Amino acid sequence: MTRSRIKDDNNDYVAYTQSLLAEKFPTKEAVITEIMNLEAILHLPKGTEHFVSDLHGEYGAFDHILRNGSGNVKQKIKETFEGRLTEKNLQDFAILIYYPEDKLDYQKKQLKNNEDLQQWYLDTISHLLELLQVVATKYTRSKVRKAMDPNFVYITEELLYTDPHELDKRNYVDQLMKNLVTMGVTDEFIIATCYTIQRLVVDHLHVIGDIYDRGEHPDMIMDKLMNYHSVDIQWGNHDMLWIGAAAGSQLCMLNLLRICARYNNLAIVEDAYGISLRHLSKFAEENYTENPAFTPKLVKGDTYNFQGEQLQLTQIQQAVAVMQFKLEGQVIAREPDFKMDEQALLGKIDYQKKSIQLHGKVYLLDNTCFKTIDPQDPYSLTIEEKQILSGLTQSFINSKALRHHLDFLMEKGSMYLCYNGNLLVHGCLPVDVKGNFLAFTYAGKKYAGKELLDFFENQVRKAYTTPFCEDEHPADIVWYLWQGPVSPLFGKQEMTTFERYFIKDKKTHEEKRNPYFALRKNEAFCDKLLEEFGLDHNGHVINGHTPVKRGHDAIQANGKMLVIDGGYSKAYQPTTGFGGYTLLYNSYGLQLVAHHPFTSKEDSIKNGQDIISTTRVVNNELNRKLVADTDIGKHLQKNVVLLRALLEKQKD
Ligand SMILES: O=P(O)(O)OC[C@H]1O[C@](O)(COP(=O)(O)O)[C@@H](O)[C@@H]1O
Numbered sequence: 306m307t308r309s310r311i312k313d314d315n316n317d318y319v320a321y322t323q324s325l326l327a328e329k330f331p332t333k334e335a336v337i338t339e340i341m342n343l344e345a346i347l348h349l350p351k352g353t354e355h356f357v358s359d360l361h362g363e364y365g366a367f368d369h370i371l372r373n374g375s376g377n378v379k380q381k382i383k384e385t386f387e388g389r390l391t392e393k394n395l396q397d398f399a400i401l402i403y404y405p406e407d408k409l410d411y412q413k414k415q416l417k418n419n420e421d422l423q424q425w426y427l428d429t430i431s432h433l434l435e436l437l438q439v440v441a442t443k444y445t446r447s448k449v450r451k452a453m454d455p456n457f458v459y460i461t462e463e464l465l466y467t468d469p470h471e472l473d474k475r476n477y478v479d480q481l482m483k484n485l486v487t488m489g490v491t492d493e494f495i496i497a498t499c500y501t502i503q504r505l506v507v508d509h510l511h512v513i514g515d516i517y518d519r520g521e522h523p524d525m526i527m528d529k530l531m532n533y534h535s536v537d538i539q540w541g542n543h544d545m546l547w548i549g550a551a552a553g554s555q556l557c558m559l560n561l562l563r564i565c566a567r568y569n570n571l572a573i574v575e576d577a578y579g580i581s582l583r584h585l586s587k588f589a590e591e592n593y594t595e596n597p598a599f600t601p602k603l604v605k606g607d608t609y610n611f612q613g614e615q616l617q618l619t620q621i622q623q624a625v626a627v628m629q630f631k632l633e634g635q636v637i638a639r640e641p642d643f644k645m646d647e648q649a650l651l652g653k654i655d656y657q658k659k660s661i662q663l664h665g666k667v668y669l670l671d672n673t674c675f676k677t678i679d680p681q682d683p684y685s686l687t688i689e690e691k692q693i694l695s696g697l698t699q700s701f702i703n704s705k706a707l708r709h710h711l712d713f714l715m716e717k718g719s720m721y722l723c724y725n726g727n728l729l730v731h732g733c734l735p736v737d738v739k740g741n742f743l744a745f746t747y748a749g750k751k752y753a754g755k756e757l758l759d760f761f762e763n764q765v766r767k768a769y770t771t772p773f774c775e776d777e778h779p780a781d782i783v784w785y786l787w788q789g790p791v792s793p794l795f796g797k798q799e800m801t802t803f804e805r806y807f808i809k810d811k812k813t814h815e816e817k818r819n820p821y822f823a824l825r826k827n828e829a830f831c832d833k834l835l836e837e838f839g840l841d842h843n844g845h846v847i848n849g850h851t852p853v854k855r856g857h858d859a860i861q862a863n864g865k866m867l868v869i870d871g872g873y874s875k876a877y878q879p880t881t882g883f884g885g886y887t888l889l890y891n892s893y894g895l896q897l898v899a900h901h902p903f904t905s906k907e908d909s910i911k912n913g914q915d916i917i918s919t920t921r922v923v924n925n926e927l928n929r930k931l932v933a934d935t936d937i938g939k940h941l942q943k944n945v946v947l948l949r950a951l952l953e954k955q956k957d
């Protein structure tokens with residue numbers, strides 16, 4: 306585009322926006338009011354951003370962290386009441402704000418004496434109002450109002466903005482409080498106020514990928530996100546499996562089914578998304594048997610629902626894995642641009658000797674289950690496998706409940722996001738050992754760096770909107786994002802699923818990481834990443850994806866790189882040794898929060914247990930950041946300029 310064209314477009318945009326504004330604010334007074342309103346907002350402190358990642362279906366832990374704002378609610382309580390309330394009362398008050406309904410029930414059972422209970426109500430309401438006042442100071446009245454339960458807006462505002470210390474007003478406030486009690490809505494009021502506080506403590510949530518797989522309830526996480534006031538999502542490699550399955554990729558679907566069987570989570574497919582696995586289960590039962598390599602991974606405290614479930618899951622996992630390896634061969638053959646020939650493995654097997662040749666070396670295969678494989682044509686599916694797959698594919702494409710969740714994942718999600726100067730990506734930017742962006746060539750065109758991510762994003766959107774057609778396979782690329790060597794979401798050379806099932810030698814299980822993960826410790830490399838996305842060197846790169854072990858630093862490259870795999874995945878906690886990291890970015894700067902593993906909601910309420918978290922400051926802003934310093938603030942500033950111009954016009 307030429308310079309003058311850009312200028313013309315820009316002028317058109319200005320004229321267009323100005324005409325919209327003129328319609329919205331038709332009088333001089335209306336324009337002046339709006340300018341004053343915007344100028345005031347620009348001077349408020351920046352809202353708090355909350356970053357979480359790798360939720361992996363762990364609804365309980367995620368829900369808890371949302372409710373406590375990664376420790377931010379407790380922090381506000383401490384700042385407001387320390388010295389006035391005992392440690393136990395501070396903690397009890399915090400639990401009330403996280404789980405108001407349950408805590409109220411518990412409290413009522415505890416305080417049998419009516420007078421004690423009445424006193425508790427009065428104290429609690431006055432503490433809640435005090436805290437609400439503190440957390441509301443960052444926002445305009447109109448934003449605070451939007452955060453309130455519509456049923457209690459009037460009374461909350463009266464209580465919030467009236468000073469009870471003014472003698473004339475005390476009677477009025479007392480009367481309002483009494484009314485709450487006499488009308489029998491104290492509980493509702495307390496509950497509503499607790500949720501308003503939760504909501505105001507975090508202004509915006511970023512989910513840096515991998516909502517799905519391994520844990521029990523990604524569906525409930527999706528519901529929760531869909532009801533959250535402000536959120537964006539960066540897609541993770543596991544999320545791609547579900548998007549791919551809904552877009553008709555059988556390979557994505559097989560991978561997710563295999564993972565569900567492996568982690569004893571098939572209920573999510575059947576119960577939450579209404580997809581019947583009866584045919585698959587029957588086929589697996591008829592063709593596969595006990596096999597130690599396919600024993601499901603149970604997390605601590607998890608049990609089987611019925612006798613024989615373990616065997617059933619083992620059989621399903623094998624049936625699905627074999628179909629997966631067959632289809633990998635087919636997709637790799639029809640997509641030469643993927644350059645993954647080395648990873649079509651069934652053709653490299655000597656079926657008589659039960660061995661495979663990998664990278665020039667022969668390995669014996671253990672625990673094989675190749676009954677349905679034709680050695681002459683190893684990638685072909687049997688008739689029954691084909692039938693099962695086509696039935697399942699249709700079910701995944703047509704599941705309304707799944708679409709409902711994935712539509713949201715598409716709408717709020719993207720491959721990466723630049724937000725308030727930071728770059729958010731689940732995995733990495735694939736590079737060579739020198740840090741040069743690796744190119745992926747597709748249909749004769751090369752893509753690298755930011756362009757690569759943009760390319761993949763377009764392809765994912767295309768595949769999602771055109772599910773499954775006979776000859777074209779737009780969703781193949783979605784599968785590539787799961788395990789392709791130049792996938793920014795995977796970030797490894799190859800996935801060794803087959804090797805981990807069938808080969809003893811652990812060396813073959815290694816998945817070599819892209820050089821990005823070593824280079825990201827280096828500040829200059831991070832600056833290069835930020836530049837690639839048009840961001841300045843004050844920004845940070847924020848990744849998820851790689852579980853950070855206890856003792857390994859989540860803050861790298863002199864604070865420029867932050868790796869916050871939430872470590873929610875219970876299955877991975879024995880490896881990481883703790884409950885993972887989240888991140889907060891408020892007007893004072895960035896803080897990394899380390900969490901202990903979450904036990905349960907019941908434990909929190911009964912024993913006052915919180916997820917103990919420790920906060921580490923990543924950086925402290927020299928000057929407190931204001932809305933004016935944020936992306937939204939910049940947008941508002943542009944509007945102020947346009948409104949001022951409009952005002953000039955109106956004066957003429
Ligand atoms: O531990 P599991 O469930 O067998 O999964 C291992 C696989 O998961 C992956 O780590 C991908 O999942 P993550 O994105 O959670 O890391 C693969 O690289 C690996 O092959």
Ligand SMILES: [Mn+2]
Binds near residue numbers: 515
């Ligand atoms: Mn991941």
